[in-house]
Amino acid sequence: MTKRINFCYYRLLDVCDVYQPQTIATKSFIANGAYTVYGANGAIGKYDKYNHVESEIVMACRGASCGALNVTEKHSWINGNAMVIHPNGKIDINIKYLFYILQGI
Numbered sequence: 001m002t003k004r005i006n007f008c009y010y011r012l013l014d015v016c017d018v019y020q021p022q023t024i025a026t027k028s029f030i031a032n033g034a035y036t037v038y039g040a041n042g043a044i045g046k047y048d049k050y051n052h053v054e055s056e057i058v059m060a061c062r063g064a065s066c067g068a069l070n071v072t073e074k075h076s077w078i079n080g081n082a083m084v085i086h087p088n089g090k091i092d093i094n095i096k097y098l099f100y101i102l103q104g105i
Helices: 095-103
Strands: 016-019 035-039 042-047 057-060 069-071 082-087
Touching (some): 057 095, 069 095, 082 095
Antiparallel strands (some): 057 069, 057 082
């Protein structure tokens, strides 16, 4: 006998906020800054402030790597050349699971 599994389909924008954060100039980076700065292709420097508390999924939104995905560290600065894909709390979803789902698209 086969057990029936119930599941729901969701559109990404129904369960996540997608936005572009504030950019800081490369000249503002601090070599020994406490927090990692993320751009379109991952870590690009250090800074003395953060604009995101939790780990976030980021997607490159410019250039040849457009669409590439990364997951940030907690307490990091995410620059505006990456889009943040942040679960909005409407459903309980693990960001690492969401990251792997999005990589398959």
